[in-house]
Structure formats: structure tokens, C-alpha cells
Amino acid sequence: MHKPASDNAQDIHSSGLKATWPRIRILRLFQQTTQRHLSAEDVYRSLLADGEEIGLATIYRVLTQFEQARLLTRHYFESGKAVYELNEGQHHDHLVCMICGRVEEFFDPEIERLQQQIAERRGFELREHALSLYGVCSNPACQAKAWAESRG
């Protein structure tokens, strides 16, 4: 069902990092959690709830390292704080509910192609992009809340 911790240690090792206990636990959390997108604080709390007292400084450091090692990818979603998700190869963009915070993923090859074309036309060598759509999801509670907000 889940990757065992040892595979986990392999992944970390082959990224040129020592397979320390905090790093193993953090990576495992991303592999096992149902909530794909986690902030540093989320990771800290989850591990603590699981009896793992890992310092917040370590969490921040490891998340940054994992991002550089391409084990995780980072996003901002306009919230003022970074969230990370497991990098499973296929690139995708995000659709975020402004009410409940739910995040859906999508991939549109045509949009990707157009982006590349726009960059090329302007002499930019495209390295990465951030595309996030913000709206109100199909949950009736969200639609009700959105409607209430719109009328002050």
C-alpha cells in the first residue's frame, strides 16, 4: 500500500542528502497524507500529532532541500505562505476554491503550448510558470457563503 520507509531513504539518498529521521518522516508524510498540499506549519503539526517532535527550523530547511532536489514542488496560492506537494513527475496547474481552500489539479496541453509560444516570441527562455485559477467550487456551502459575502 505505502512505500516502506527504506525506499524513502533511497529517494533521499539518491538526491545527495543524508537519510536522517526527520527527512524520512517528512517525505513519508507527503507520500501518505490525503491532503496533497501542506505548509511548513501543517507538516510540523501533523508530525507532532503523530508523536514526532521535529523542530520547525528543520521542517523549513528540509522542505527547501526537498524542493531543490525536486522531491517536492512549492506553490504560493496568494495566501502569503508557501505550500508543498509531492513531485510525481507530471506537471499540472491548480484550481483553488476561494471559500473552502480546496485545490484541484489540471493539465491542459494547449495552454502549455501557448505559454511556450508567448515566451519564445518575446525572446524569453521559459523556465517555469505559475498558473492558478481562483473561484468558487461546486460545494453548495461555498456557493452560499460566496453569495452572502458578495452582498456585504
Added chain:
Amino acid sequence: MHKPASDNAQDIHSSGLKATWPRIRILRLFQQTTQRHLSAEDVYRSLLADGEEIGLATIYRVLTQFEQARLLTRHYFESGKAVYELNEGQHHDHLVCMICGRVEEFFDPEIERLQQQIAERRGFELREHALSLYGVCSNPACQAKAWAESRG
């Protein structure tokens, strides 16, 4: 050539805000500057250089108010700090040079259409979106620096 300050005061007034001196100067800065995208700190420094001692707290407050009044729009560009630009009606997205920070604007109706379509298919009512492309611009200095960075 430039809008006179009085028009300026009109815009502020019709947004339901008092036409105070700090607000007039801040809006004028955005209308006159060549650098379209300014952070709170940028605004503070520019006005100071122009002999205008406006408190940083006021700058932050006014930028937020102008954004709510749709006189300005806010962006993040992954930099950890907000930048604002004059809202002149037509929506556009951004192409940002990761080396020199230069920002170009673009608009692609096809991308806009596809975004709308994606949101609809998933039952989202699209409210806004953030699309920023990051790369290396055509400036030879940037390309050289990017190349140097890529090899540590």
C-alpha cells in the same frame, strides 16, 4: 501629458475615499512612473526621493485601499512581497525575468478561453486567475548570468 492632480483627486473621490495628499501623491506616482510594478517599499522610496515624507504605514494602507477600489491591482511574482500596478482596464498576465526582474505583459484570448472552460467543466465559478511565466529574458547580461548560475 500627465493627468493633473485634480483628476486624480476625482478618481479617489469617486472610489469613496477622501482625497488626501498622501493618496493623491501615491496614485500620481503610479500614473507617472516608467516602472509599472512597485512594491510598498518602492513607493515609499520614490516619494521620499521626491521630498514627500509619507509614512510606510500609510503607504501600505493606501495600496490596500486602492486595490479594493480597483485603482490598482496586486501581484506576488513568487518574490515574497506584493507589487502593485495601475489598473487600466484590460486584463493581462506577466512574463518575469528571473535574473533582472524585468516584467513584460501579455494577453492571450485563447488561454483566457481555455481557463474559463476548465473552471466550468469542474463546476467552479471562476473569479480570477494568476498566470506568470518565469524565465530568462533576451538581455545578453541575463543570459550570461543564467548560464553562470546553472554551472554553480
Added chain:
DNA sequence: TGGTTAATGATAAGCATTATCATTAACCAC
């Protein structure tokens, strides 16, 4: 023109994140 009420500015507080540094634990050679 004066009174009311909101705006300002100095400063403190807040929040996410990074830096510092003494202690601890992984790894590699033996």
C-alpha cells in the same frame, strides 16, 4: 468657518521564514 470624523504617522506587534550555533547523529574507512 468650525466640528465631526476619518486619515495619518510613529511605533509596536504579527506572521512566515531564515540565520546562528552548540549539540547530536549519519556515514565511511578501518
Added chain:
DNA sequence: GTGGTTAATGATAATGCTTATCATTAACCA
């Protein structure tokens, strides 16, 4: 396996951007 080297950790201080507080000041309207 064991020990020594070197990097990782964790507590905490520091930073950077932004918002809150509150006494003082200035816009607006009657």
C-alpha cells in the same frame, strides 16, 4: 562493528514584509 569526521538538528534570535494601535492632524460638510 567502531570511531572520527562532518553534516544535520533544534532552540532561539533575527529578519522581512505587513498589519494593528493610538494619539495627533487634516478633510469634508453643514
